[in-house]
Amino acid sequence: MQTTVNNRSTCFHCGEDCPDVPYHIGEKSFCCEGCKLVFQLLNENGLCDYYDLNANPGRHQRIKVRKDKFAYLDDEKIAQRLIRFRQENEVHTTFYLPHIHCSSCLYLLENLHRLNPGISRSQVNFTKKEATIIFDEQQVSLREIAEILTSIGYEPYISLTDLNGKKPGLTKTMIYQLGVAGFCFANIMLLSFPDYLGLEEDTPLFNTAFRYLSLILALPVLVFSAMPFYTSSFKALKMRFLNIDAPIVLAIWVTFGRSLYEVLTGTGTGYFDSFSGIVFFMLVGRVLQDKTYQQLSFDRDYSSYFPIAVTRLKHEKEESVSLPDIVPGDTLLLHNEELVPADSILTRGKAFIDYSFVTGESVPVLKEVGEIIYAGGKQVGSNIELLVIREVSQSYLTGLWNRNGNVTRERRSSSFVHRISTWFTYIVFAIAIVTAGFWAYADPAKIWTSVTAILIVACPCALLLSNTFTNGFILRILGRNNLYLRNAEVIEEVATVDHIVFDKTGTLTTTDQHRIDYKGRSLSAQEQQAIASLAAQSLHPLSKAIAAHLGKERISVKAFEEKAGHGIEGIVNDDLYAIGSAKYITGRKYAGTDTNVFISKENQLVGRFRFRNQYRETVPTLLDELKGKYNVTILSGDNAGERASLRIMTAPGTELLFDQQPQDKLNYIRQLRREGHRVMMVGDGLNDGVALLESNIGIAVSESSNAFTPASEAILEGKQLGKLHSFIRFCKSNRKIVMASFIMSILYNITGLFFAVQGLLSPMIAAILMPASSISIILLSACTVHITARKLGLTN
Known part of the structure; x- marks a missing residue:
C-alpha cells in the first residue's frame, strides 16, 4: 500500500482532512x-444541490460496510416487523438514521426516489432523526433500501427494540x-358571546x-x-395520598354539575367555557412536558443496544x-465494528474488544484464541469467529442489567406543589x-350558588398550570x-441534592480522546x-490516535503490512519502522497495567507511547464551582x-x-443515603x-443522546x-417561579371569591377571570424561566 501527499486538503464531500490525494474528480478532492x-x-442522479445547501455536508466513507450486512432483512x-403498512404495491417503513444533521440531509433523503424508481416517497422527521419511506417491493426490497441509505452515508440503525415495537413519545390518546x-373550548366560547355581552334577552331562542x-x-x-x-387522582387516593389532581377533579365536576343544573332549570348559562378552558390549558401544560423528552427512552434494556441479527457459520456456510x-x-x-451478542470463546482471529459501553474504558482490549469475550463488547479490527457459550438472555451483559433492575428506590417524597394544594384545598373547604x-x-337560597361558585373560582388549577408550564x-x-x-418530578429532585458522586472513566474523562505520553x-x-x-x-484506534497526536504532514509509505492484533510495519524514507504491542516489537510481554504502543526502527526499540485518559476540558472548572457547595466523591474502576x-x-x-466494582459503587451510594444525604450519581456504562x-438522581453521561445508556433519571x-x-x-429556581405564579393566581382567586361569597359571580366576570388568570400565569412562567436561564448562560 503506497500513498503520497504534498499538501493537505479537505474532502469535498465530508470536509475531513485528506492525508492522501489519489482521489480526484476534476478539481474536487x-x-x-x-x-x-x-x-x-x-x-x-442530479442531486448535487446537496452540496449547495451546506458546505461538506456528508459523512466520511472510509470504513466500508460489508456487502451482506443487511442480509437479515431478506x-x-x-x-x-419493520414494515408499518403493506398494501398491494405500497409498503411503508421507518428507519432511524443517526447521521442526519443538516438541511442537506433533508434534501437528499427526501429525494431518494431519484436514486431508485421503486421508492415513491420519503419523508424525514429531523427531530427524531427518522425517515419514513414508501416503496414498491416489486421493484426494490427492504434490504436494498437499507443498502441505498448506507451507500450515501446514512446507514440505518436497527436494533432489537425496533422488533419489539418500543417507541417512546406522546401517546395518540393524549393528543x-x-x-x-x-x-370544544373554542366553540363554547363562541356560543357564550350573547351571555358575555348581555344579549340573552334579545335572542332568547338562540x-x-x-x-x-x-x-x-x-x-x-x-x-x-x-x-x-x-386516573391520577384515583391512583393517589388508592395510596391514601391527596395530590393536586384530586381537588381539580372536584372543581371540574362541581363546575359541570352547577352548569348542568343552570341549563336544565333555565336559571343561567353555566360555566362550560371555564370548565373546558381549565381542562384544555392543563392538558397543554402536560403535553408540553411530555413532548420535551419524547425522543428518549429511559427504561432501556440490552435489546436497545444490540442489532437484530448476526452472521452464523453452519456447515461452512454463512447465514443471518x-x-x-x-x-x-x-x-x-x-x-469490524460489530457487537458481541452473547458470552463466547474466541476460536479464530485476533480480537480487539472495545468494552466502553460496559466499563466506560474506551481503549480496546486484546483477546487471544481461547479467551472468553463477554457480550456488549465491540470488535475493532479484522473478522473473528466466536463459539457461543451462553444464550443472549443469560450473558454477562444481561446479568448486569437484571441486577440493575433488582435495585428499587424508596418512594419519593411528594412534590411541594401537592403539599401546597392540600393546604389550599383545606382552606377553600x-x-x-x-x-x-x-x-x-x-x-338560604344563595347557599348553592355561593358555595359552588367558591369551589369553581378557587380551583387549584392555577397552581397546576403554573407548575406544568x-x-x-x-x-x-x-x-x-x-x-x-x-x-418533571426530577426537577425537584435535582434541586434537593447535597452530595454528588462522579464516575471517572467515561464521565470525567472522554471516550474519544487520550493523553499520550512518549517515553x-x-x-x-x-x-x-x-x-x-x-x-x-x-484503522486501529490506537494507531489513529498516534497519527493525530503527532500531527505531521504525511509522506510515502512503502511495503506496508499490518498483522491484525499485533502491529504494523512499513518502509518510510528507506527505513523500516514498526508499531505495535510489546511482544510484537520486543518479543516479550509488557508487565505493566497501562496501555502502551511500542515503536521500533530497523528492528531496534525506539520507545513507547503511553495512553492515559483525557479529562474533559470543563471538568476542572466544574469541580471548582462545586467546592464548598456540595459534598463530592469520585469513584473509579481503574x-x-x-x-x-x-x-x-x-x-x-x-x-x-x-478499584471500585459495580457492587462497591452500589454499597457506597446506599451508605450515603442511610446517612441522610440526597445523592446525585453521574456515570456512564452499564457497570x-x-x-x-x-x-436519588442518576444522570447517565453519553457522547450521544441517542446512544444506549443505563436506566437513569436523566441523560x-x-x-x-x-x-x-x-x-x-x-x-432550584423552579420552586420560586411556581410560587410567584401561585401568588398571582391567589390575587385572581381573591377577586373571584369576593363576588362568589356574595353570590354575585356573573358569567361575564367568570369569563374574564379564567382566561386572564391562565394567560398571565403562562406569560409569567415563560418570562421568568427564560430570564433565569439567560443569567445562568443556558440560553443566548
Missing part, C-alpha cells in the same frame, strides 16, 4: 474512495384529548339553543379529555440469524363551609442544552513524520494512577475511591447502572458536563 463514489452517485419474519378539549349546544360540547371534555386527571435464535454451541462470524353557614341564616419551559431549555430528564529516546522531526505516516495507514491529577482538581476532603438506580451529553452546576441552580 476526496479523502477516500467511498466519498468519491457517493459524489459520483449524486452527480449522476428474512420475511424480520422484515414484517386526541388535547384536540377535543381545544375544539340563547337557549346555544346553552344546550354548549352542554353537548362539554360532555366529551368531561368524559374523555379530563380522563388523565381522573436473529439474536433470540442464537444458542450455545453456535459459531458466529463477527466483522373552610371558606365554603363558613359561607354556607352565613347564608343559611341570611338567605414552568416545568415544561425548564425541561425544554434543559433539553436544548442536551440534558434530558425522565419527567524513549528523543525523536527527530523526520522520525516523528515517519511514525505518523505509518500509523495513519492503520487503579489509583490518576489520584494525583484528581487531587489537584478537587477540594480538600473530596473522597477518591479506586454504573446499579449505582445510578440506587441514588446528559458528555460535552455539557461542565454546565452541571448551572443545571442544578436552574432546577
